[in-house]
Amino acid sequence: MAGLGNHGAELSIEAQREPGGAPVLALAGELDISSAPSLEAAVEGVVAERPELLVFELSELEFMDSAGIAVLIGASRQVGAVKLRNPSPIVRRVLELTGLVKVLQVEP
Amino acid sequence: MSGPPQGEQPEQAQRVADDAPGQGPVAASRLRSAKSWSPSRAAALALLLGAIVTAGFALTTLALYRSSENRLLDLRAREVGSVLTAVVPSIQTPLASAAELADATRGDKQKFRAFMAPYVGAGKQFVSASLWPLGQTRARPSTIMGARPVLTTHPQRAAALFARAGSSTSMGVIGVLDGPDPSLGFEFATPGVKHGFAVYAESPLPKDRRSKLAGNSAFSDLDYVLYLGHSQNTAKLLLTSVKLPVEGRRASQTVPFGDSAFTLVVTPRGPLDGSFFADLPWLVAIIGALVSLAAALMTGRLARRRQHAERLTVILDRTAAENHRLYTEQRSIAQTLQHALLPDEVPDTNALQVRASYVPASSGIDVGGDWYDFVNVDDDRMLLLVGDVSGHGLPAATTMAALRHAALAYAAEEPRPARVLERLQAFVNREPHRYFATVLCALIDAGAHELTIASAGHMAPLLAVDGEASFVEIDAGVPIGVAGGASYAERKIQVSPHSTLIAFTDGLVERRKEVLDVGLGRLRDAVEGTRLPLGDLLSKLVGELYTQDHHDDTAIVGIRWRD
Numbered sequence: 001m002a003g004l005g006n007h008g009a010e011l012s013i014e015a016q017r018e019p020g021g022a023p024v025l026a027l028a029g030e031l032d033i034s035s036a037p038s039l040e041a042a043v044e045g046v047v048a049e050r051p052e053l054l055v056f057e058l059s060e061l062e063f064m065d066s067a068g069i070a071v072l073i074g075a076s077r078q079v080g081a082v083k084l085r086n087p088s089p090i091v092r093r094v095l096e097l098t099g100l101v102k103v104l105q106v107e108p
Numbered sequence: 109m110s111g112p113p114q115g116e117q118p119e120q121a122q123r124v125a126d127d128a129p130g131q132g133p134v135a136a137s138r139l140r141s142a143k144s145w146s147p148s149r150a151a152a153l154a155l156l157l158g159a160i161v162t163a164g165f166a167l168t169t170l171a172l173y174r175s176s177e178n179r180l181l182d183l184r185a186r187e188v189g190s191v192l193t194a195v196v197p198s199i200q201t202p203l204a205s206a207a208e209l210a211d212a213t214r215g216d217k218q219k220f221r222a223f224m225a226p227y228v229g230a231g232k233q234f235v236s237a238s239l240w241p242l243g244q245t246r247a248r249p250s251t252i253m254g255a256r257p258v259l260t261t262h263p264q265r266a267a268a269l270f271a272r273a274g275s276s277t278s279m280g281v282i283g284v285l286d287g288p289d290p291s292l293g294f295e296f297a298t299p300g301v302k303h304g305f306a307v308y309a310e311s312p313l314p315k316d317r318r319s320k321l322a323g324n325s326a327f328s329d330l331d332y333v334l335y336l337g338h339s340q341n342t343a344k345l346l347l348t349s350v351k352l353p354v355e356g357r358r359a360s361q362t363v364p365f366g367d368s369a370f371t372l373v374v375t376p377r378g379p380l381d382g383s384f385f386a387d388l389p390w391l392v393a394i395i396g397a398l399v400s401l402a403a404a405l406m407t408g409r410l411a412r413r414r415q416h417a418e419r420l421t422v423i424l425d426r427t428a429a430e431n432h433r434l435y436t437e438q439r440s441i442a443q444t445l446q447h448a449l450l451p452d453e454v455p456d457t458n459a460l461q462v463r464a465s466y467v468p469a470s471s472g473i474d475v476g477g478d479w480y481d482f483v484n485v486d487d488d489r490m491l492l493l494v495g496d497v498s499g500h501g502l503p504a505a506t507t508m509a510a511l512r513h514a515a516l517a518y519a520a521e522e523p524r525p526a527r528v529l530e531r532l533q534a535f536v537n538r539e540p541h542r543y544f545a546t547v548l549c550a551l552i553d554a555g556a557h558e559l560t561i562a563s564a565g566h567m568a569p570l571l572a573v574d575g576e577a578s579f580v581e582i583d584a585g586v587p588i589g590v591a592g593g594a595s596y597a598e599r600k601i602q603v604s605p606h607s608t609l610i611a612f613t614d615g616l617v618e619r620r621k622e623v624l625d626v627g628l629g630r631l632r633d634a635v636e637g638t639r640l641p642l643g644d645l646l647s648k649l650v651g652e653l654y655t656q657d658h659h660d661d662t663a664i665v666g667i668r669w670r671d
Contacts, residue, residue, distance in 0.1 A: 067498065103590055
């Protein structure tokens with residue numbers, strides 16, 4: 001999991017809110033070693049309000065590698081629960097192989 | 109029995125080392141070219157060139173000036189000659205007329221005097237005029253006007269002069285008559301007249317023959333010397349405006365004068381074409397010299413700048429080469445460290461053949477977080493650990509080192525894969541941290557052909573036998589460092605004789621924009637159907653699966669039952 005990623009992977013992050021008030025980070029594009037720091041910063045901004053639940057909307061996320069998983073794990077340590085919504089097959093497979101489906105809520 | 113781990117590192121190191129010498133020859137050639145350029149030599153060359161061109165121009169200008177001056181001088185000499193030619197009739201005509209009058213009047217003294225009066229006297233054309241009867245045994249004047257002729261003091265010359273008088277149509281000119289009052293004498297007699305008369309007149313000459321032209325004369329720019337006769341004979345010098353002999357440029361002209369001639373020599377008192385043209389060659393030389401000097405200075409300056417720039421280039425090249433070398437060295441150090449952290453011996457036993465390989469990322473100097481370890485439990489059993497710490501650089505390497513040592517301790521104490529992972533999880537979760545690690549732990553029983561595996565988020569190993577390959581089905585737990593994963597499941601399977609276990613980290617199979625299963629399938633396909641020696645198999649997998657631009661490092665371990 002080492003090495004400098006030099007791909008210009010574009011990740012767009014949109015902060016939204018659930019009807020119930022839970023913060024939502026909608027991700028689109030690619031989450032890898034080069035774009036992970038920007039998501040990390042976005043997560044830090046959201047967890048400052050200490051929400052019970054943080055939702056990641058992943059339907060537009062095309063790719064995620066171990067650096068992205070590290071950010072998700074980091075988020076799960078700081079809030080009550082992390083929910084991953086609508087991951088693509090690529091992303092879901094990464095979650096399964098790393099056992100994260102057991103500790104993070106993945107829907108559907 | 110033991111063997112070194114299979115590694116791609118030497119090849120990698122060789123590849124980066126090859127890049128560095130490329131800078132060498134370039135820098136060296138620039139250094140050589142910089143040495144060949146000496147600013148002082150270039151300046152001297154420019155100066156020499158300028159001097160040659162300037163000298164050429166100056167000499168050409170001088171030659172043109174001289175030729176022009178000579179041409180002008182010839183022109184002026186001809187002009188003076190024309191003026192002299194115009195003077196001749198003013199002398200000859202009165203004499204010829206007086207001679208005719210004397211012949212007609214048989215030497216009438218009154219008529220002669222009356223006719224010649226306007227021409228004779230102080231400040232007039234002649235100082236003396238006289239009438240000489242021809243055919244006498246002794247030449248004597250019958251009538252004298254003005255001063256007594258100097259000729260009378262030279263009886264022999266007088267006799268010779270009048271003996272031939274009347275034999276030609278031209279005026280007789282008698283050379284300079286020396287005496288207290290040097291004079292020039294002229295004689296004219298009408299030819300073919302019996303008992304005729306010759307008219308004789310004299311003009312005075314300055315004693316030192318020196319005469320200046322008036323300052324406002326058309327010829328004030330000239331000095332002149334006038335001789336009687338056809339040659340420049342100083343004995344026959346009539347007039348001169350300059351001290352003899354005449355030096356420098358001069359032109360001469362001969363003008364007919366009676367039965368003799370005037371020889372005129374002119375010399376310029378200054379440049380005829382104006383002083384500007386005389387100074388032009390010097391002007392050209394001075395300007396040329398200044399321009400050459402300026403060009404030389406400029407050339408020297410430019411050459412120095414160029415030399416400076418070339419030196420700078422050489423320095424920059426060296427710096428770039430040095431940076432490249434340092435980068436390569438640092439990268440190499442990082443990789444060496446990484447490699448040093450990994451076991452330098454793999455535990456080949458009588459029952460198990462073991463090979464391992466670590467391939468660093470193709471770019472970046474960061475140390476990866478991939479590792480593998482072997483723990484000999486007893487004669488038959490060995491515990492295998494393969495892990496991958498998230499992140500990169502020193503923090504990942506530090507975390508990896510801490511995890512490795514903890515895992516080795518737990519494995520030695522309690523060689524059960526699930527327990528090792530659980531204790532690692534507890535160890536890591538004691539303190540807050542940003543990193544996590546996937547770890548595969550497998551207990552290999554060589555004698556019993558048994559495999560017990562637990563995974564903390566790590567990809568399952570591949571098990572191959574007789575050309576068939578499949579991934580071991582395990583229930584992966586959460587990665588080490590992720591809260592909530594307190595317990596891990598173990599899976600125990602029986603393996604066939606000569607089975608091969610391939611454990612790896614995700615760098616081997618992960619590719620961008622690709623479902624992991626595709627990469628896993630690629631690995632399985634590469635292993636299936638091959639019966640290569642274990643070392644060759646690992647080399648083949650690394651060669652085929654690892655993409656050229658891999659941004660992740662990877663570790664791969666192969667274990668083969670010898671029976």
